[in-house]
Amino acid sequence: MAILREIGAHYSPEKKGTVFTVWAPFAKKVDVLLHKPEPIEVPLQREAMGYWTALSEFANPGTRYTILLDGETERPDPASFYQPTTVHEASAVVDHTSYAWTDKKWKNLPLHQYIIYELHVGTFTPEGTFESIIERLPELKELGITAIELMPVAQFPGSRNWGYDGVLPFAVQNSYGGPEGLKKLVNACHEQGLAVVLDVVYNHMGPEGNYLHDFGPYFTDKYKTPWGSALNFDDNHSDAVRNYFIQNALMWLRDCHIDALRLDAVHAIYDMGAKHFLQELQEHVQELEEQVGRDFILIAESDLNDVRLINPMERGGYGLDAQWSDDFHHVIHAMVTGEQDGYYKGFGKPEQLAKVMTQAFVYDGLYSEHRHRTFGSSTENNRAEQFVVCSQNHDQVGNRMLGERLSDLVDFETLKVVAGLVILSPYLPMLFMGEEYGEQNPFLYFVSHGDEELIEAVRKGRREEFKAFAWQGEAPDPQSEKTFNRSKLSRSYTSNARQNQLRAYYKQLIQLRKSAPALSKPNKATVHARMEAHDRVLHLVHQTKEPHLYCLFNLSDTQQDAQLLRTQETAGSWRVLLQSGATAWGGPGETQPDTLEQKAHLTLPPKSVLILQQQLSR
Known part of the structure; x- marks a missing residue:
């Protein structure tokens, strides 16, 4: 693994200043210009592999600066941590160590x-x-x-x-x-x-x-x-x-x-x-x-x-x-x-x-x-x-x-x-x-570009991009x-x-994903999916953990008859957890009873979701 090299402007309270590091392998001279009331020029020293560096005690958090290449070309720092105005103007020194974080107990989620x-x-x-x-x-x-x-x-x-x-x-x-x-x-x-x-x-x-x-x-x-x-x-x-x-x-x-x-x-x-x-x-x-x-x-x-x-x-x-x-x-x-x-x-x-x-x-x-x-x-x-x-x-x-x-x-x-x-x-x-x-x-x-030729090029590029699609109208x-x-x-x-109501439905689905054991950490190998192509009904069965979850999706615009898949994993009775057509979610109303047997024949409303949870025998 390659050894990394720090770049940019790093303020250090211990060093009482800022260390500037710039990669410019072909430059003969590199300076940092500090934008103080009286401008200060900080010459950088060349090091191995084209890096240039120096410590300046005059650069503190908030100090604006630019990089001067070979005494001619003045640019923002390529590794600038902050541009107070535009991408074309001076960079500013940032102290990344000073923020008062309160998340010390935070651990990333699995x-x-x-x-x-x-x-x-x-x-x-x-x-x-x-x-x-x-x-x-x-x-x-x-x-x-x-x-x-x-x-x-x-x-x-x-x-x-x-x-x-x-x-x-x-x-x-x-x-x-x-x-x-x-x-x-x-x-x-x-x-x-x-x-x-x-x-x-x-x-x-x-x-x-x-x-x-x-x-x-x-x-x-x-x-x-x-x-x-x-x-x-x-x-x-x-x-x-x-x-x-x-x-x-x-x-x-x-x-x-x-x-x-x-x-x-x-x-x-x-x-x-x-x-x-x-x-x-x-x-x-x-x-x-x-x-x-x-x-x-x-x-x-x-x-x-x-x-x-x-x-x-x-x-x-x-x-x-x-x-x-x-x-x-x-x-x-x-x-x-x-x-x-x-x-x-x-x-x-x-x-x-x-x-x-x-x-x-x-x-x-x-x-x-x-x-x-x-x-x-x-x-x-x-x-x-x-x-x-x-x-x-x-x-x-x-x-x-x-x-x-x-x-x-x-x-x-x-x-x-x-x-x-x-x-x-x-x-x-x-x-x-x-x-x-x-x-x-x-x-x-x-976009909000500043160059008129570039702006026109972007407009043209967008028009060209849409030629592969049969969309009507004109791009804003x-x-x-x-x-x-x-x-x-x-x-x-x-x-x-x-x-x-739609938002409440999303909330319910997310809560179900979090609470259902079968969805806690799904295993693709124990998820069964079968599509009834002729009626556009998808059977999705989560079998990673009991109680299993059985989801039916009717993607067609007509009512469809369906029957639960007959396998050892789907045997028994099922409790209805959610019907997307419920009035609570702005739908036409519920159509299923609270429980269903594995052999039951179902009538799925058009464009609907039915979620069932396995009822375990005691």
């Missing part, structure tokens, strides 16, 4: 207990700040959420962005509240018993304010990503680039007390070296766990269905804890909407739903019509808790032309069926902010502040009875 709520800081509240989220944490805890996932908060240009255009990975977005605001939020989450997942981007940099080229070979021409040149993880001088991103991950976990990192689009992290960057990252995270006595979680987003990401290192894997399953989303979305365009091509077949419920992937070595190739690998040896699933997320909603949520695409009863499929699956469920009550405001793509202008404001949550469930 992975199988994660019920994730993905949110965008800028649109989750009217204020769009970290501190304003704190006021909403009791609502999320009452809903049953156990972890919030923040979309990227690394500094991006302007004040409106999804976060994937970040260009200073160590700096916490100033318009959200900077590093101090983030720490307050994390501390408050831990006080509420909530874990915090942070989305980080290690596969590309945004287009505006990306000055890494000025410092060294952070990028390589060996590979291309959808967003431009690939980051240099395996070419000449790549050790320092790997160090840069590993240090970034450790900063979030160590200094900001983040519990888990969601690693964005790891399929675009290109590394053909003997030890993949992701494996090295996991090794350093494990070392940090030993140092601080806390557990951390790494979750990968990948569209390759490759279990090498989560396989243990001794089996040739990278040892990450979990990964997203796009297949799970695509199957359900295609089934309930009928969409077959773009990457939905080949999805939506009834038998795929049963398969994805027990194997996480549909394409596990099969030919994909969309990709025109065979892809994916078997999940047979992977635990259910290693897969994160959802019916909506920022990508699947926000990358639609009009940003429609599922509540705009399907009817009310179908929303309840979909919620059941996600929350009652054996995997880690994730909700997208507002989903739990059927938020009507869209979640659109928005991503640069417009109106687009951003339209994407803010309305929280209308407080005044909308139907939405409040």
Whole structure:
């Protein structure tokens, strides 16, 4: 495992100053300019492998500074912890040791207990700040959420962005509240018993304010990503680039007390070296766990269905804890909407739903019509808790032309069926902010770039992206502040009875997931799924622990007759726990008696969920 090198501006009370470290292997001279009333120039000393460093007693927390390369090029610090103004101007020294944490007794939740709520800081509240989220944490805890996932908060240009255009990975977005605001939020989450997942981007940099080229070979021409040149993880001088991103991950976990990192689009992290960057990252995270006595979680987003990401290192894997399953989303979305365009091509077949419920992937070595190739690998040896699933997320909603949520695409009863499929699956469920009550405001793509040519290029790029889909209309202008404001949550469930009923239904499902022994830690090998393709009825039986749980999902728009599967595990009588059509959840009414025998014939209402619990003999 490579030895790490500290980078950035690190204030030390013991040293009575700040140690600056910059990687600039081709520079002949590197200085730090302190932006005092009387500017101070601090010359850095060259050390091995292209690093430059020096201690300045004149730099304290809050001191603004820039890096001067060869006496000509003045830039923010690539490892800046805070940008008080913009991505183009001076960085500020941050003392990461001074925050008064009160979460010393906090221990990260076991992975199988994660019920994730993905949110965008800028649109989750009217204020769009970290501190304003704190006021909403009791609502999320009452809903049953156990972890919030923040979309990227690394500094991006302007004040409106999804976060994937970040260009200073160590700096916490100033318009959200900077590093101090983030720490307050994390501390408050831990006080509420909530874990915090942070989305980080290690596969590309945004287009505006990306000055890494000025410092060294952070990028390589060996590979291309959808967003431009690939980051240099395996070419000449790549050790320092790997160090840069590993240090970034450790900063979030160590200094900001983040519990888990969601690693964005790891399929675009290109590394053909003997030890993949992701494996090295996991090794350093494990070392940090030993140092601080806390557990951390790494979750990968990948569209390759490759279990090498989560396989243990001794089996040739990278040892990450979990990964997203796009297949799970695509199957359900295609089934309930009928969409077959773009990457939905080949999805939506009834038998795929049963398969994805027990194997996480549909394409596990099969030919994909969309990709025109065979892809994916078997999940047979992977635990259910290693897969994160959802019916909506920022990508699947926000990358639609009009940003429609599922509540705009399907009817009310179908929303309840979909919620059941996600929350009652054996995997880690994730909700997208507002989903739990059927938020009507869209979640659109928005930016606030300062370069007119770039703005026009973004508009054009969005139009090109939608050509693979048969969507009608015109994409809202991503640069417009109106687009951003339209994407803010309305929280209308407080005044909308139907939405409040949907939220109560979500709450009940989550409570059931937490309380039912069969769902406490599902084992894929003891989960049975069978799809009656002709009537679109899914039988999902959780047999990991007694009493077993039997879930029936009618995805058709007509009433269906069904009978419980006849196996040794399903013999006996069953108690009805939940009917999605109950009037309490805004449905037409309950149709089942309180108990059912295994041989009973059932009549399932259209678009409905029925949950039964085994009655054990005494």
